[in-house]
Each structure stands twice: as structure tokens, then as C-alpha cells.
Amino acid sequence: MKNRIVVLFLIVIILSAGIFIYAITRSESIYLNQWMAELGNGKVLYFFQALVQNVHIPHWIIYSLPDALWMLALTMLILLIWDFKLHRKSILWIAMAIMVGILFEISQRLHIVHGTFDVIDLILMMMAALLPVSIIILKMRLWKTN
Amino acid sequence: MENKLKTFFSILIIGIFILFGFASIEPDGSTNTTVEMDTSRCMTMPLIITPLSFSVIHRDRKTGLPIPFAKGEFFYTIQVVTMPPGPEGCKYDIKADHKSFTTDSLGRFSETFPSVTQANAADLIRGEIKMDETATYGPGYDLLVNYYGSTDFYFQTLSLKKSDLYN
Numbered sequence: 001m002k003n004r005i006v007v008l009f010l011i012v013i014i015l016s017a018g019i020f021i022y023a024i025t026r027s028e029s030i031y032l033n034q035w036m037a038e039l040g041n042g043k044v045l046y047f048f049q050a051l052v053q054n055v056h057i058p059h060w061i062i063y064s065l066p067d068a069l070w071m072l073a074l075t076m077l078i079l080l081i082w083d084f085k086l087h088r089k090s091i092l093w094i095a096m097a098i099m100v101g102i103l104f105e106i107s108q109r110l111h112i113v114h115g116t117f118d119v120i121d122l123i124l125m126m127m128a129a130l131l132p133v134s135i136i137i138l139k140m141r142l143w144k145t146n
Numbered sequence: 147m148e149n150k151l152k153t154f155f156s157i158l159i160i161g162i163f164i165l166f167g168f169a170s171i172e173p174d175g176s177t178n179t180t181v182e183m184d185t186s187r188c189m190t191m192p193l194i195i196t197p198l199s200f201s202v203i204h205r206d207r208k209t210g211l212p213i214p215f216a217k218g219e220f221f222y223t224i225q226v227v228t229m230p231p232g233p234e235g236c237k238y239d240i241k242a243d244h245k246s247f248t249t250d251s252l253g254r255f256s257e258t259f260p261s262v263t264q265a266n267a268a269d270l271i272r273g274e275i276k277m278d279e280t281a282t283y284g285p286g287y288d289l290l291v292n293y294y295g296s297t298d299f300y301f302q303t304l305s306l307k308k309s310d311l312y313n
Contacts, residue, residue, distance in 0.1 A: 015166075022170060032169040046284035046306050066170065074163045081155045089149065093156040100160055104167050 007080050011073045018069035023048045025062045060120055068124035071101045075129045084136055098129045181225060181291055187268040188227060188236035191294055194265070198222065199258040200299035202275055204249050204286060207304040212253030216305070218277040218286075220245045220257070227266035236268055264294050273299040283307055 022032050023045055036045045074097045082090035102122065109117035200220050204213045221244045228239040247255045262271065270293045277286035286305035292298070 030170060035169075043306065043310075050279055050284045050308070070163065070166060074159065077159050077163075078156055081152050081159065089152075093153075093160075096156070097160055097163075100164060104164075 004080060007076060011076050011080070014069050014073045014076070018066040018073075020048065021061065021066045021069075024052045025057060060124070064118060064120045064124045067101070067105075067121045068128040071098075071125040072128035072131060074101070076132050079132055079136065086133070086136055086140070094129075094133060098126070101125045101129065181223070181270055181272050183225075183236055183238060184268055185236050187293065189267050191265055191267050191269075193263065194295060195261045195263050196295075196297045197258045197260065198224070198262045198271060198297045199256065200273055200275075200301065201256040202247075202249065202254065202288075202301040202303055204253040204255075204277055204303050204305065206283075207286075207306040208310050212249075213280075213283055213305060214249065214251045214253055216249050216253065216277055216280055216283065218247055218249065218255070218275060218303070220247065220299075221274040221276070222259075222299075223272040224262055225270050225272070226264065227268050236266075262297050264297075267294045269294045271297060271299075273301070275301045275303050277303050277305055282309075 019032065019036075022030065023036050026033055033045060039045070075094060078093050078097050079090070082093065086094075102125070105117055105122050105125065200222075202218065202220070204216050204218065205211060206213055221242070223240060223242040225238045225240050227236055245257060245259075247257065249255045270291055272291050273289070275286070275288040277283075279285045283305040284307075286303040288301045288303040290299050290301065
């Protein structure tokens with residue numbers, strides 16, 4: 001139970017980090033920032049934007065990292081639901097989550113979904129999805145060898 | 147947890163995350179610096195060559211008064227249809243650039259760029275203003291999209307005074 005709470009807390013932090021990147025670096029025309037702008041007549045949004053106004057943030061952090069954080073949180077949540085066990089059913093749902101991420105990006109390429117396709121987005125999303133899965137596989141192997 | 151319940155939660159979580167994904171999109175269909183093609187507009191039009199111009203007035207979000215001598219940047223993306231409507235669909239060629247500027251004592255700035263050639267109703271220009279943070283004011287943003295025949299941008303960008311941030 002304690003582990004679950006820790007993981008849930010981590011997921012909240014990961015998602016908050018993604019939202020934070022959007023809030024400080026993207027224009028107010030994005031839906032997410034429009035909602036953020038509603039908070040305190042834009043004061044919350046401006047407060048965060050002012051924090052990093054003179055800081056140079058690399059392009060991949062602005063445009064690709066939020067996608068990777070989104071994917072990481074989604075994979076971790078699916079793993080949490082399936083008790084961090086890798087079996088036929090859990091793998092199916094993890095694969096579904098990864099597919100959603102890939103389809104989102106490909107749909108942008110095909111202009112089905114608004115947005116700009118970016119290979120770096122795709123690579124970072126894959127890395128983010130495979131990170132928690134790899135940790136579980138590694139843990140399973142260590143457990144077996146012990 | 148029962149497997150059925152886990153399946154239900156998995157679907158729910160994926161659904162919520164899809165909504166999250168859509169929340170990161172702009173209503174005009176643009177992400178980064180491009181706007182999604184509106185295929186319903188895609189039709190050949192008479193060739194027009196017009197200069198691209200932008201004007202900005204930077205005001206205080208609370209009082210509406212102009213903010214003098216603020217630095218900002220104008221980003222623009224010219225999207226021109228290169229392939230006419232047909233089985234291959236309508237396709238864009240993209241050219242993007244930006245211009246740094248400082249507003250005058252009345253919080254205004256205007257500039258005209260070399261001519262833009264348009265020959266399709268789906269041709270568009272996406273213009274975005276980003277006003278820098280000053281010692282007194284927070285940053286300001288504004289975004290406009292102009293389609294064929296309209297190459298003038300008029301921005302009324304607002305910034306909030308830092309002292310008002312905590313009131």
C-alpha cells in the first residue's frame with residue numbers, strides 16, 4: 001500500500017511537471033493555458049511565466065518533454081492498476097497505452113489531430129513508456145537470481 | 147482488485163490521458179508554429195502579392211493603459227498551398243521567421259515585411275506576439291491567424307503588472 005502511495009505521488013509530480021512546462025513556455029492560446037489563465041485572472045499563469053522569463057529553455061524540453069512525461073505517467077498508472085506485474089493482460093494494457101501515444105503523434109503527421117509531428121517526441125515517448133517497464137523487468141530478474 | 151475492475155480503470159485512465167493530450171492543443175489547430183490545413187478552404191484563387199505587416203499595442207491588463215518601451219518578438223509562419231486540391235489533397239509549404247522589436251512611448255510598434263504571394267483560399271499566415279517581462283510587468287502573449295487576402299496583423303497584447311500579481 002505504501003509503495004502505491006509513493007508511485008501515485010510520483011505520477012502527480014510527473015504530470016505537474018508537464019503542466020508546469022506548458023504553463024511557463026507555451027502561449028495562452030493553448031486550451032490548458034486558457035484554463036490556467038482563468039485562475040486568479042491570469043495571475044497564476046503569469047507568476048509561473050515570470051519565474052523563467054530570462055532563462056533559456058532547450059527546444060526539446062519545451063516541445064518534447066511534456067509528451068514524454070505524459071507517456072511516463074500513463075504507463076506508471078497502468079502498471080499501478082495491474083499491481084506492477086507483467087503478464088498477458090497487463091502487457092496488453094501497457095501496449096494499448098503506448099499505442100495511444102504513438103497514434104497521437106502519427107495522427108498529427110496525418111493531420112487527423114491538430115499539432116506537429118516530431119520524431120523526437122516519438123523517441124522520448126517510447127523511452128518514457130519503456131522506463132517503468134524496464135525497471136519491473138530488472139526487478140523480476142534480480143528477484144529470480146536471488 | 148478484480149480483473150474486470152482493473153480493465154475498467156485502464157480504459158478510464160487511457161481516456162483521461164487522451165483528454166489531457168487534447169488539452170495541449172490550440173483552438174486554431176496550431177502547435178509550435180504551424181496551423182492545421184483547413185481542406186474545406188482549399189481552392190485556387192487569383193494570385194495576389196501583398197506586403198505582410200503587423201502592428202502591436204501593448205497595454206496594462208488591469209488599467210488598459212499603454213506600456214511604453216517594452217521589448218517583444220513577433221513570430222510568423224507563412225503557410226502557402228503548393229499542391230492544388232486533388233487526389234493527393236492540399237499541401238502546404240512553410241516559411242517561418244521572427245522579428246524583435248521595442249514599443250514606443252505609446253506602447254506601439256509597427257513593421258512591414260516584403261511581399262507575400264498567395265494563390266489559394268487556404269493560404270494563411272500565423273502571427274504570434276510575445277512581450278518580454280520588464281521590471282514592472284509580466285510577459286504578454288497574443289496569437290492571430292489570417293487567411294488568403296489578409297496579411298495585416300493588429301495585436302492588442304496585455305501584460306499584468308507584477309505588483310498586481312499578488313493583489
